[in-house]
Amino acid sequence: MYFPENRPRRLRRTSALRKMVQETVVTLDDLIYPMFVVHGRGVKEPVSSMPGVFRYSVDILLEEARDVVSMGIKAVILFGIPAYKDSRGSSAWDPNEVVQKAVKQLKEAFPELLVITDVCLCEYTDHGHCGLVEEARIRNDSTLELLARTALSHAMAGADMVAPSDMMDGRVQAIRGSLDKEGFQSVAIMSYTAKYASSFYGPFREAAGSSPSFGDRRTYQMDPSNVREALREVQQDESEGADIIMVKPALAYLDIIHRVKEETLLPVAAYNVSGEYSMIKAAEEKGWLEGPRAMVEILTSMKRAGADLILTYFARDMAQLIHKKFL
Ligand code: PBG
Numbered sequence: 001m002y003f004p005e006n007r008p009r010r011l012r013r014t015s016a017l018r019k020m021v022q023e024t025v026v027t028l029d030d031l032i033y034p035m036f037v038v039h040g041r042g043v044k045e046p047v048s049s050m051p052g053v054f055r056y057s058v059d060i061l062l063e064e065a066r067d068v069v070s071m072g073i074k075a076v077i078l079f080g081i082p083a084y085k086d087s088r089g090s091s092a093w094d095p096n097e098v099v100q101k102a103v104k105q106l107k108e109a110f111p112e113l114l115v116i117t118d119v120c121l122c123e124y125t126d127h128g129h130c131g132l133v134e135e136a137r138i139r140n141d142s143t144l145e146l147l148a149r150t151a152l153s154h155a156m157a158g159a160d161m162v163a164p165s166d167m168m169d170g171r172v173q174a175i176r177g178s179l180d181k182e183g184f185q186s187v188a189i190m191s192y193t194a195k196y197a198s199s200f201y202g203p204f205r206e207a208a209g210s211s212p213s214f215g216d217r218r219t220y221q222m223d224p225s226n227v228r229e230a231l232r233e234v235q236q237d238e239s240e241g242a243d244i245i246m247v248k249p250a251l252a253y254l255d256i257i258h259r260v261k262e263e264t265l266l267p268v269a270a271y272n273v274s275g276e277y278s279m280i281k282a283a284e285e286k287g288w289l290e291g292p293r294a295m296v297e298i299l300t301s302m303k304r305a306g307a308d309l310i311l312t313y314f315a316r317d318m319a320q321l322i323h324k325k326f327l
Contacts, residue, residue, distance in 0.1 A: 024304040026296070028072040028322060032116065032269070033315035036207050037061055037098040038081045049203035050274055051281045053313050055081060058102050062109055071319040075114035077163060077311060078102055079208050082124050088132065089124035089146060093153040100157040107158040116161040116190060117154040119147055119175065128212040130166035130220060138219055143168050148178035155184040163246070165192040167220040172240035190244035190269060191237045194230035194256055197221035200249045200275030207274065230256050231263050238264060244309070249273040251298055254305040261306030270307035272299065277313040292321055 011021050036055040038045065043057035056064055068076060080099035082091035091097050099117055106115050121143065122130045131143035143166065151162040162179075164171045172191050179187050197218045205211040222229055234245055245264050247257045248271035261268050276298070284291030295314050302310050312318070 024300055026299045026303050026310070026318065026322075028319055029074060030303060030308070030310050031073055031315040031318060032075040032077055032309055032311040033068055033073050034077045034079065034311055034313060035061060035064070036079050036081060037102045039083050039098055047203065047207040049206050049278055050313060051278075051285070052317070053207065053277075055207065058098060058105055061102055062105055065106055065110055065113065068316065069110050069113050071316060071323065073315055073319055075116060076106070077116040077118055079118050080123060081209055085124055085126040087126055089121035089150075092119075092121055092124040092146070093149040095153055095156070100153055103154060103157040103159050107160075114160050115158070116163055117151075117159045119151045119154065119162050119164040120166045121146060121150070122166075122210040122212070123208045127214065128210055129215075130217065131168050136214065140168050140170070144170055144174035147171050148174045151175040151189075152178050152182055152184070155179055155182070155187045159187060161188040161190055161243075163190040163192060165195060165248075167192065167195050167217075167222070169236075170240070172237050172242045176241040188243040189241065190246055191242040192248055192271070193233045193237045193242065193245045194253075194260060195221050195246070195248045196224045196253065198224065198249050198252075198273070198275070200252070200273045202275050203278045204274035224252070227256060227259055230260060234260055234263050238266065242266065244269050246271055246311075247307075249276060250302045250307070250310070251276045254301060257302065257305040257307050267308040268306055269309040269311060270302045270305070272302060272310055272312040272314065274313065292317065296321065 011017050038055045038057055040057040041059050044060050045055040047053045078099050082097050084091050103115050120130050122128055127133050129138050131138040147166060154162050172189055175189060244267045246269040247253055247260055250270035250272045257270050280291055280294045283289045299310055
């Protein structure tokens with residue numbers, strides 16, 4: 001049937017009609033909120049390139065988490081800024097470091113909150129790379145044991161899920177093996193499966209102090225040109241025991257999210273990264289676009305592309321907006 005009988009505008013006439021035929025809705029259950037943890041007490045340090053994002057000491061983190069939980073957000077992912085850095089990134093698996101402390105206290109205070117940890121070495125090494133460095137090369141196999149140790153220290157602190165973001169080959173297998181051996185069979189792995197070497201991580205590196213001191217991450221993170229390589233990473237992570245597959249960044253990679261969703265039966269997560277957040281906040285500050293509408297539009301695009309979960313610094317803004325809608 002064609003025009004004039006067929007008129008798609010009929011279903012766009014009123015807000016109620018539009019809502020009834022809405023295909024994709026971002027809900028509170030989709031959101032994972034990233035938080036940065038630092039040493040000290042009473043610390044709430046703004047990250048200048050990410051308006052609304054702070055680095056919290058553990059005591060303040062607990063207060064903030066109360067707010068996050070009360071808004072109905074179900075999950076957080078933690079990133080640590082450690083007290084010391086060395087060539088091996090030993091502070092990554094130090095049980096007295098901030099992430100391990102934060103996990104323990106968060107799970108004690110909010111047992112129902114899902115606590116996920118980022119597993120990587122770049123915040124913990126003095127050279128800022130995600131793996132061990134020898135002769136200016138990033139070593140793969142010798143890094144695996146350190147990642148496994150780090151993940152285990154998070155599990156021992158009480159983490160529900162660990163999320164390796166280093167992009168070393170074989171890390172999911174190494175982490176699964178060490179978790180299982182120590183009795184943490186039920187700790188899940190959300191793998192940063194298709195993680196691209198992206199300029200959109202810029203603001204995060206300021207927040208986490210994790211810029212590489214030499215070179216870049218292109219020998220381990222993926223080339224933004226490639227789709228099939230992402231599918232190969234999916235196969236590999238599935239065979240190694242990943243529970244959730246992540247695509248990162250999200251906004252410039254919606255096609256990857258879509259393809260990955262078709263490829264896998266595992267839940268798919270999308271990481272709406274720091275640069276994607278900062279772009280919108282900056283344009284909003286300049287009065288160039290409506291921040292909240294842009295936020296809803298891009299988060300919806302990620303879910304529409306196939307993401308079951310979205311890691312986003314907008315989680316609290318989005319939760320607030322969802323609550324307002326129901327008032
Ligand atoms: C650590 C890590 C990074 C991000 C998450 N985990 C930075 C990087 O790979 O350089 C980026 C997150 C963001 O930009 O929001 N490897």
